[in-house]
Amino acid sequence: MNAAAAPGAPGIRLVRSIAEVGREAWDRISADRSVYLGHPWLDWAEQSDEYRSGYLLAEDPEGRLLGALPYYLWHGGTGVSMNQAYHPLDLLAVPRLGAAAEAERPLWLPLLLLGSRAGYHGGVLTDPALPGPHRALVIARLLEAARELADRSGAGATALLYAPEPHAAECLAALERHCPDATPPEHAPLSAEAVIPVDESARNHSGRRRREFQREARAFAASGGTVGRVRLSDCWREAGPLLGRLQRKYGEDDSDEAMTSYLEQQTAFLDPWSEVLVERRDGRLTGFALCYAWGDTLHVRAAGFDEDAGPYAYFNLGVYEPLRLAAERGLAWVDLGTGAYQGKLLRGAHLRPTHALVWPPTATSPQIRATLRLPGTDYQQATTAAHHP
Numbered sequence: 001m002n003a004a005a006a007p008g009a010p011g012i013r014l015v016r017s018i019a020e021v022g023r024e025a026w027d028r029i030s031a032d033r034s035v036y037l038g039h040p041w042l043d044w045a046e047q048s049d050e051y052r053s054g055y056l057l058a059e060d061p062e063g064r065l066l067g068a069l070p071y072y073l074w075h076g077g078t079g080v081s082m083n084q085a086y087h088p089l090d091l092l093a094v095p096r097l098g099a100a101a102e103a104e105r106p107l108w109l110p111l112l113l114l115g116s117r118a119g120y121h122g123g124v125l126t127d128p129a130l131p132g133p134h135r136a137l138v139i140a141r142l143l144e145a146a147r148e149l150a151d152r153s154g155a156g157a158t159a160l161l162y163a164p165e166p167h168a169a170e171c172l173a174a175l176e177r178h179c180p181d182a183t184p185p186e187h188a189p190l191s192a193e194a195v196i197p198v199d200e201s202a203r204n205h206s207g208r209r210r211r212e213f214q215r216e217a218r219a220f221a222a223s224g225g226t227v228g229r230v231r232l233s234d235c236w237r238e239a240g241p242l243l244g245r246l247q248r249k250y251g252e253d254d255s256d257e258a259m260t261s262y263l264e265q266q267t268a269f270l271d272p273w274s275e276v277l278v279e280r281r282d283g284r285l286t287g288f289a290l291c292y293a294w295g296d297t298l299h300v301r302a303a304g305f306d307e308d309a310g311p312y313a314y315f316n317l318g319v320y321e322p323l324r325l326a327a328e329r330g331l332a333w334v335d336l337g338t339g340a341y342q343g344k345l346l347r348g349a350h351l352r353p354t355h356a357l358v359w360p361p362t363a364t365s366p367q368i369r370a371t372l373r374l375p376g377t378d379y380q381q382a383t384t385a386a387h388h389p
Contacts, residue, residue: 010058010066010138012145018042018055018070025065029125034335035273035294036119042070044269045118050074056145058126058138067126067138069146072117073153075110086117088159088358091190091378093371101368107361112155114146115163120191120338121354122162124171139171140178147182147359158359162191168355185357186372192382194336194349195297196319198326213347216312217320223310225279225286227321232274236263238285239276242304263290263302277321281308289317291325296332298322319347338378341385351382 015021018039026039035041046053051072058067084090089108093101115122124139143160150158163171168187175184221227232239240260247254267274273294279287287309290302303318310316322334336344341351358372375383 013057016054029127034121035292035299036121040270056142058142069124069142072113073110091376093368095377096371108157110155112150112158114160120162123167136174139174144179156361160357162354165353185359187357188373189353189379190356190376191338191354191378192351194344196334196348220310220312220316225281225310228278230276231271232267232276233271235276236267239288246304277317287313287317291322297335298326298331299335341382345385
């Protein structure tokens with residue numbers, strides 16, 4: 001391939017676990033990137049036996065890590081179902097074509113996911129000290145190595161999902177420059193991250209809007225609950241059923257037991273970075289918002305509430321309290337994640353679009369291939385909320 005033949009092209013090495021990569025080296029290439037590309041999150045993500053996980057590493061001749069690309073090969077199966085939010089068919093084709101897209105699902109297996117399998121944020125990692133041209137070469141080399149891995153593994157399709165818009169453009173430009181003869185991916189806007197700049201949060205609202213938020217905060221405070229901050233290890237048993245309740249409210253079939261297990265597993269890998277904002281009544285947990293403090297950002301990861309939670313509990317625990325905590329810690333951003341865009345935008349959030357890069361099965365119909373170039377439904381919901389606040 002062109003990238004491999006270029007002078008100074010990095011060598012590519014494959015490892016099965018992030019434990020084989022030095023923490024200091026990984027932290028260097030993931031500096032200023034999301035918690036969802038950080039060492040602890042990826043360590044947790046590779047624990048699932050539903051996927052064959054691994055990492056493609058780009059190194060210079062002295063063995064210095066220049067870049068990396070996590071991957072997850074999914075064969076289907078009868079265990080915990082594939083997260084539909086990480087299947088390109090479910091994201092881009094099924095909402096438009098229904099049964100016609102479902103009929104082609106077998107062609108997509110095995111599915112090779114690049115960058116991430118959870119967290120709704122993905123991408124190729126590179127050493128931030130690399131100059132632009134070398135950075136592009138590393139990105140192209142890693143993506144082409146991933147395509148070679150897909151061929152060796154018999155993957156039906158390959159996808160890099162939830163890449164921030166500028167990074168997706170960078171990946172496409174790198175492939176065009178260094179691998180012009182390779183099959184380019186289909187690509188489309190997929191989703192968006194709602195983020196609030198901490199130092200602007202109090203200035204971005206009219207007096208009327210600000211008074212409304214203050215009213216919500218006062219109503220919550222006056223309702224009799226006690227708000228506190230704990231680690232995930234202090235509350236995962238109580239929080240699991242609340243998370244399950246919220247998931248089912250929004251159409252998921254997650255059981256209380258599954259969500260409790262999910263939080264317990266994250267405790268083992270991410271507890272030192274966890275900040276859980278909790279509401280208690282008579283000593284009982286009635287609401288929580290799980291956050292991870294990483295770099296300059298507080299990421300709001302999950303939340304749950306029961307029927308006794310105070311009024312406006314979601315926005316108090318999921319927005320106002322995280323903003324207060326982030327300001328105290330000197331953080332720059334609160335990342336509210338995907339979905340529920342209307343309420344987040346009304347409370348000062350900005351949208352950061354994310355994109356999908358998809359290499360579909362060779363036998364994919366032109367009709368389905370065309371849908372892989374159209375905006376995803378979540379992105380459409382985000383932009384609709386932004387245009388009609």
